[in-house]
Amino acid sequence: MKKLIGVIGSGQCDLDVQNLAYQVGLEIGKKNYGLVCGGLGGVMEYAAKGCHESGGLTVGILPQEDAEYANPYIDLAIPTGMGVARNLIIVRSALGLIAVTGRYGTLSEIAYALQLGKPVVGLNTWDISEDIVKADNPRDAVDKITKLISS
Amino acid sequence: MKKLIGVIGSGQCDLDVQNLAYQVGLEIGKKNYGLVCGGLGGVMEYAAKGCHESGGLTVGILPQEDAEYANPYIDLAIPTGMGVARNLIIVRSALGLIAVTGRYGTLSEIAYALQLGKPVVGLNTWDISEDIVKADNPRDAVDKITKLISS
Amino acid sequence: MKKLIGVIGSGQCDLDVQNLAYQVGLEIGKKNYGLVCGGLGGVMEYAAKGCHESGGLTVGILPQEDAEYANPYIDLAIPTGMGVARNLIIVRSALGLIAVTGRYGTLSEIAYALQLGKPVVGLNTWDISEDIVKADNPRDAVDKITKLISS
Amino acid sequence: MKKLIGVIGSGQCDLDVQNLAYQVGLEIGKKNYGLVCGGLGGVMEYAAKGCHESGGLTVGILPQEDAEYANPYIDLAIPTGMGVARNLIIVRSALGLIAVTGRYGTLSEIAYALQLGKPVVGLNTWDISEDIVKADNPRDAVDKITKLISS
Numbered sequence: 001m002k003k004l005i006g007v008i009g010s011g012q013c014d015l016d017v018q019n020l021a022y023q024v025g026l027e028i029g030k031k032n033y034g035l036v037c038g039g040l041g042g043v044m045e046y047a048a049k050g051c052h053e054s055g056g057l058t059v060g061i062l063p064q065e066d067a068e069y070a071n072p073y074i075d076l077a078i079p080t081g082m083g084v085a086r087n088l089i090i091v092r093s094a095l096g097l098i099a100v101t102g103r104y105g106t107l108s109e110i111a112y113a114l115q116l117g118k119p120v121v122g123l124n125t126w127d128i129s130e131d132i133v134k135a136d137n138p139r140d141a142v143d144k145i146t147k148l149i150s151s
Numbered sequence: 152m153k154k155l156i157g158v159i160g161s162g163q164c165d166l167d168v169q170n171l172a173y174q175v176g177l178e179i180g181k182k183n184y185g186l187v188c189g190g191l192g193g194v195m196e197y198a199a200k201g202c203h204e205s206g207g208l209t210v211g212i213l214p215q216e217d218a219e220y221a222n223p224y225i226d227l228a229i230p231t232g233m234g235v236a237r238n239l240i241i242v243r244s245a246l247g248l249i250a251v252t253g254r255y256g257t258l259s260e261i262a263y264a265l266q267l268g269k270p271v272v273g274l275n276t277w278d279i280s281e282d283i284v285k286a287d288n289p290r291d292a293v294d295k296i297t298k299l300i301s302s
Numbered sequence: 303m304k305k306l307i308g309v310i311g312s313g314q315c316d317l318d319v320q321n322l323a324y325q326v327g328l329e330i331g332k333k334n335y336g337l338v339c340g341g342l343g344g345v346m347e348y349a350a351k352g353c354h355e356s357g358g359l360t361v362g363i364l365p366q367e368d369a370e371y372a373n374p375y376i377d378l379a380i381p382t383g384m385g386v387a388r389n390l391i392i393v394r395s396a397l398g399l400i401a402v403t404g405r406y407g408t409l410s411e412i413a414y415a416l417q418l419g420k421p422v423v424g425l426n427t428w429d430i431s432e433d434i435v436k437a438d439n440p441r442d443a444v445d446k447i448t449k450l451i452s453s
Numbered sequence: 454m455k456k457l458i459g460v461i462g463s464g465q466c467d468l469d470v471q472n473l474a475y476q477v478g479l480e481i482g483k484k485n486y487g488l489v490c491g492g493l494g495g496v497m498e499y500a501a502k503g504c505h506e507s508g509g510l511t512v513g514i515l516p517q518e519d520a521e522y523a524n525p526y527i528d529l530a531i532p533t534g535m536g537v538a539r540n541l542i543i544v545r546s547a548l549g550l551i552a553v554t555g556r557y558g559t560l561s562e563i564a565y566a567l568q569l570g571k572p573v574v575g576l577n578t579w580d581i582s583e584d585i586v587k588a589d590n591p592r593d594a595v596d597k598i599t600k601l602i603s604s
Contacts, residue, residue: 001520002529034529059529065385065545065569067454076455076487076512078531079545083367083383084263085239092518092532104266107279108259112235115255116518128258128279152369153378185378210378216394216418216536218303227304227336227361229380230394232536234518243367243381267367386565390538406568409581410561414537417557430560430581 002057004036005145006094008109009043009102009125018046020123021100023138025050025058031146034059036093038086039070039077043100048073061090088112095149098141099125099132119148153208155187156296157245159260160194160253160276169197171274172251174289176201176209182297185210187244189237190221190228194251199224212241239263246300249292250276250283270299304359306338307447308396310411311345311404311427320348322425323402325440327352327360333448336361338395340388341372341379345402350375363392390414397451400443401427401434421450455510457489458598459547461562462496462555462578471499473576474553476591478503478511484599487512489546491539492523492530496553501526514543541565548602551594552578552585572601 005028009021025047028035035051037044039060048058052073060074065081080086084105091097091112096119099110106125113120114131121144122132133148135141156179160172176198179186186202188195190211199209203224211225216232231237235256242248242263247270250261257276264271265282272295273283284299286292307330311323327349330337337353339346341362350360354375362376367383382388386407393399393414398421401412408427415422416433423446424434435450437443458481462474478500481488488504490497492513501511505526513527518534533539537558544550544565549572552563559578566573567584574597575585586601588594 001523001527004529057529059531061531067546070454074454076457076510076529077546078512078514078542080542081385081545082236082387082542083239084266085233085236085384088234088236089531089533089535092534093520093530104262108262108266111255111259111262115235115259126279128277152372152376155378208378210380212380218395221303225303227306227359227378228395229361229363229391231391232394233391233538234534236535240380240382240384243383244369244379384538385541386568387535387538387541390536406564410564410568413557413561413564417537417561428581430579 002034004034004059004094006090006097007035007037007043007047007100008090008097008106009100010106011040011042011044013042013101017043017101020138021046022050024098024100024123024141026054027139027142029054029056031142032056033146036061036090038062038090039074041071045071045073047100059093061086061093084108091116091118094118096120096145098123098145101125119145121145121148153185155185155210155245157241157248158186158188158194158198158251159241159248159257160251161257162191162193162195164193164252168194168252171289172197173201175249175251175274175292177205178290178293180205180207182293183207184297187212187241189213189241190225192222196222196224198251210244212237212244235259242267242269245269247271247296249274249296252276270296272296272299304336306336306361306396308392308399309337309339309345309349309402310392310399310408311402312408313342313344313346315344315403319345319403322440323348324352326400326402326425326443328356329441329444331356331358333444334358335448338363338392340364340392341376343373347373347375349402361395363388363395386410393418393420396420398422398447400425400447403427421447423447423450455487457487457512457547459543459550460488460490460496460500460553461543461550461559462553463559464493464495464497466495466554470496470554473591474499475503477551477553477576477594479507480592480595482507482509484595485509486599489514489543491515491543492527494524498524498526500553512546514539514546537561544569544571547571549573549598551576551598554578572598574598574601
């Protein structure tokens with residue numbers, strides 16, 4: 001079965017964060033993991049782009065009712081029609097998650113992940129718990145999450 | 152239509168927090184609001200007890216598939232069978248929320264509420280955003296949330 | 303705890319069906335049950351109107367994200383933001399259901415109810431299983447469902 | 454983006470139906486479609502087996518909270534933790550559906566599909582609407598659904 005790493009973060013972000021997300025996705029694909037995300041723009045789009053380009057499968061769990069809302073780098077769209085309730089499905093589908101910046105939507109995902117006992121690595125994200133493992137850069141983030149989900 | 156205030160917090164808590172939650176519920180009922188919560192134990196149970204005793208309607212949005220899991224002070228049980236995805240339905244059903252302590256489940260509810268732009272008043276809870284209005288005691292919390300949802 | 307009877311049926315219907323739904327709601331309130339429905343128009347609205355007028359509590363489980371979409375006879379709105387996934391929550395919240403006419407949305411609710419082993423009484427609705435108890439008129443429907451959920 | 458055909462049917466079934474489901478899955482993979490199903494046993498398992506063996510991607514949208522409940526032929530598990538509410542997500546993720554036998558759970562999926570206007574092809578399944586296109590055998594079913602979703 002395909003092993004998925006979740007990438008969560010803001011739906012809108014500046015160039016620096018786009019690049020961070022892209023590098024995270026690239027590393028995930030290189031390590032032969034799949035990526036699961038919310039399927040929309042910003043961090044979700046750039047992480048999916050990176051993973052798609054390095055040969056990884058990208059899964060988008062969409063809030064909308066229809067697959068056409070997915071960004072162009074999503075290989076597999078799951079349109080839930082459940083709005084932000086889909087945040088929990090992203091978390092459940094991932095073995096562990098990397099949070100790249102993020103606002104309140106991302107915070108709901110971090111909270112669910114920690115409640116369910118799933119590892120969370122953070123790149124410039126919410127600093128609300130010692131349960132979030134900090135990473136220095138995209139490669140470090142992917143190294144850390146892959147170790148955490150393998151142990 | 153019945154106006155509901157959400158009360159969120161830990162499913163297990165000590166006597167001091169039980170009393171805080173009870174007083175919050177009592178004040179909600181006195182002010183003729185209904186209370187919506189997760190329907191289970193701890194803060195949910197004591198807040199429902201208070202509201203029920205002061206004549207307010209208590210609604211429990213349950214993670215389980217069956218109403219029998221509701222605490223004894225729930226007047227109306229909505230068993231979702233959707234696990235913690237029900238957290239979002241609690242938030243959507245409330246005009247505003249009072250968080251009493253709480254762990255990661257409560258954090259997911261606070262995050263959803265702030266994402267949706269609903270007012271949140273905090274009593275000894277997560278201190279993660281200036282968007283959470285701090286209260287000194289149960290009466291202060293209910294005063295503040297009722298003002299926020301009326302404005 | 304309030305005992306709820308679900309009323310399901312088309313969101314748009316002619317005068318005859320509106321009257322059927324209204325009579326069903328009226329009988330539910332007279333027997334001191336609450337009513338749970340999808341909270342919108344057609345059968346949902348007229349059943350809620352009847353129940354509300356005979357003093358019963360009416361609960362609307364809405365597909366939308368906001369309570370304002372409820373019809374005017376809903377006492378308690380639960381806006382799920384989950385689209386027609388809310389059909390299952392209506393079924394879970396009811397002890398038994400009365401189907402008044404209905405199209406595919408109603409059929410999904412009947413299917414869920416029968417899958418979960420909840421009694422279903424039908425008034426001029428889908429004739430797809432002997433598990434649906436047929437009723438001759440609104441009073442007969444409410445008599446039959448109240449007997450089924452009490453046994 | 455991967456195009457998915459949904460296969461729905463009973464979680465327990467006899468050898469004849471297992472073979473029908475297996476043949477349906479085989480044809481789906483041969484035509485380079487992916488398969489989405491409920492991820493559990495019976496029709497879901499044998500259809501996934503067929504599709505997996507002919508090189509198609511298999512997606513299982515699970516009712517449970519954890520991927521470990523998926524049958525062995527699921528390439529990608531989406532554990533929703535939402536019980537049978539996941540039926541709707543199967544329907545939304547598919548361009549069209551093939552129903553192989555089935556009981557009330559399958560009926561809820563057929564109802565949702567027809568409500569959303571998605572094509573449904575039936576193999577020995579519920580005969581409740583002319584909107585369900587009947588097929589004579591697995592190859593015929595897959596031929597018919599692929600034509601319907603391409604038009």
